[in-house]
Amino acid sequence: MSTSWQEIAAKKQAQREALIPPKWRLDASKYQSRSNLLNVPVECGILSGRQVDITSNYDAVGLLAQMRDGSFSVEEVVTAFCGLRHLANQIFFDEAIERARSLDRERAADSIKPLPKLFGLPISLKDSFKVPGVDATIGFICFANDKSTKHSVLCDMLLEQGAVFYCKTNIPQTLMTADSDNNVFGRCLNPHNTSLTAGGSSGGEGALIAMRGSIVGIGTDIAGSIRIPAHCNGTYGFKPSAGLVSLMGKRAPGRTGLVGVAPVAGPLATFARANALIMQVVLEAELWRRDSMLNHIPWRGITLPDRPLKIGIVEDDGQTTPTPPMRRAIQEVSEKLNNAGVEVVPLKLTHVKQDMDLLWFSFSMDGAKDYINSMERSGEPMVNSVRKTGLVAMPEKNIHEVLDFTIARIGAQERYREMWLSHGLDALIMPPAPFTAPKIDMWGGIIAYTGLWNLMDYPAAIIPVSKVSPNDKPDGAAKYGEEDAKFYKEYTGPDDYEDAPTTIQIVGMKQEDEYLAIVVEKLDAIIQGW
Template sequence: MDWIDHYKQLFAADLNWIVIVTATSCTASGLGIWLKWFRHRQSWTKIQRAKDRREKSLQGAEQGVLQFKDSHPKTDTNLILSLSLAELSKQLKDGTLTPQAVLYSYMGKTLEVNGRLNCCTEILLESWDQLENIDSYRDGLLYGVPVSIKDNIAYKGHDSSCGVVCKLDLPAPADSVLVKVLKRQGAIPFVKTNVPQGMLSFDCGNPIYGRTLNPHNHLKTSGGSSGGEGALVAGGGSVLGLGSDIGGSIRIPASFCGICGFKPTANRLSSLGASSCNRGQKSVLSSFGPLARDVDSLVLLMQALLCDYMFTLDPTVPPIPFNQQIYQGGKRLRIGYYDNDGYSMPSPSMSRALRETKVLLERAGHTLVPFSLPRLVYALTQIIIYSLPQYLKKFLSILLKPVFPRISASFDCLRGFGSVQDLWRQHADVEDYIYEVMAEWRRCELDVLLCPMMGPAYNHNYPGQLTSTVSYPIPYNLLNFPAGVVPVTTVTAEDEEELRNYTGNYRDIWDKLYKKAVSGGVGLPVAVQCVALPWQDELCLRFMREVERLVQEKK
């Protein structure tokens, strides 16, 4: 019977092993589920803390505004809010208005606008502390002016979340360079504004603070990624805002919300102290710039920031002060233009806005020259990123090519980089393309360029499906050309009727989606885009002001 005992022992050993393996597997599975729950719980807790901080700041601001109104019942808030930045600044300088009256007026309006549009991430209650010694900065170009700042711009003691949970509960240890310069110039940063998750979308919503709405139509997006800025400025809650732009992130919200926005040449303004979800990316550079109701306001912010104090704080920024002579120049311009980039057919209202602006410029004595960006499809495949495996991109490229050549080309050219040499080659390709465009620009002897701007504002949930339409703003990030937008018209019923026959340049799924995205836009603002060569920011702004002037005179 020894063999029976032997097999009993073997069976018992196997049974013990099975029990151990089963127990271990169950424990591992249970541990995995617990870890997943724990991470989810941590994220939820972080989000809740961020929401509580925002709510506390909103309540604190509301109480402060009510107290100021009770103690200063004669303050004409409506008058203050109606002033242009130039008028506001003048009255602050001569003492007609006090910084206290202006700050509390705008803070009150911000609370009202945020209640409708959900555009703010936090009121900066420390702004009240600035009032205590604000007269020390009376000589500053922005003395007493309240300024809103995008969420990713560091303000000491506050998160720069970029709309992602992992960046919560990480308050900035110090102000960013731009915030320091704003304060030195007498400005009062008083609110941070909302962004899309990761700041890599031209929508404006995230799991922390929710979705921001368009001030003209709540069914539409405010644009992104500086969408909170666009909504707040357009809604009247801020007279001057500061955003960032890596693919149209200033210009798209400005266009969608009906205000002016300017993307300077990259590194014209310091990025030191700003947060990002794609730091270290060099092919397309981010740029910080202003959003406001008019071009002169954009210029005032640029003048204030381009000062010795900023150049001292960040020596990597070229010490080039604002050139007022170029901005105020009066010579007639030679202006290149195109009304269809060949990649994304503009909406009827976009085309009309371009045509009407061209006519106004010609009547004013400027010379308009047809121009097109060389090899635009090639350029776009350098910069529109897809986070799919390389083998899947190749498969989809082959599969889609017969039916959707535009989408196929995007997948085919974005297979990633297998080596350092491949990455260097991509950087070299970008450099070559920049020089190719500039050579064509020189051949046409252009001063500046006029082109369409994305618009009108899209219906919610469409931006994530329509990366194709960034073909209008994003090339100028790749090229590092300064570019800005100026609203020139609004969508008419005739535009909406014409949209029914829109087919697009490729008649593919992107064109069909675009038609749906911009539908229902009657009354929404439509802008044009003004562009100049690198470091000719003042000339670009001068061109923008000329467009603005001619449109206002026509009205």
């Protein structure tokens, strides 16, 4: 007798719950009346005072220092984060704690031996990365019991550097929407305000890091899938250029072998310097020796120039008007940079609609057949956010159309190269979206703010700025027509969007990822007042 997709999902969720020790079980009914869940990990009583200190008061860099000098053991650090896995969709605590003990034993046996760069660091993983004995479902029922037999290449390297994996996090069906909802594990909510989306496709990573259930995790991004969750959840995110971080051995939703806009893997974290550390470790590991698709770009140890930084400021994409909280965030950042002696250059983007048509073309070259086939294999329905993108309705492309796409993309990249160099930019700042985290399933296909930089293959990062303020009143200021006005009206005021984070996006030039990472740290210090 065949098993229904509902039965598979129910069994999968029951298996997950069975892996949680009774001492770490959370009575969710106590918090159903609350929309902001950020303090639940501290209030729930699951963690001891020392464990609260470990999970609340250190970023990845600081925690590594504490483990290196012996202030914390790896086991107690990993155990603390295992206790805060409330938003993870797959967990492997026993393996994580045993690895932590093994690292502690190795250190005790030879205290002189140099420690690896990520010694003992707990790292969460987006569901699409492979870990032996664990599924990589990418939000499809048909992969719910297809256990991986080996690690993805990136995961292998992180383990060699001393990382500890303890959970994988939720994503949307297809990985191609900004709402992390699927039929296997359900929906991931935003811990700042549960009526809002956690973003996608690395939504579980963004939400878990916001709740300090992780301090650094690995996501992927093809149109904003690292930056959108970082924005929605008020965390730091870093999207690298293509060809720097290995995707080999990761499960992908679409047909392999297609040309076009490439996905990338990168970190999300509680602080900018943690993302810079992960990028440094990745580039110093020379993963191109294991993955022929990667470029030979080293980490060079560069520093900022001895002159004021020159930063372009883009207020909007010329198609959608930022809502009051997002306009305020850009204005506040611009003022702080000016006051700090940064040279700010106002810029306007051109041809954005034309460029975004190219991006959507890239996503639908095979007519989304693999997405459709994956759903048909189990009989599961399409979730609402996937339907709203319209991606699965796009027709298959022929070779002539693909060649035209390639030529047009090169032309767009040339246009941005000329803009960048003519202004002498160190980086560019713009919103990651015209809105804060919107209501559930309302993001739709508005991805120009982030997706543009995937098309150009420029690295980009997210820095949190503030939160929605009581003064962020609706004002009817949409300026780009009827479609813009429709989405603009979704912002109904600060009460409905209470505690929603505001952020900015910082963009660097193609393959200047290391330079962008240090620029981000500098700008972050100015913005946060550090």
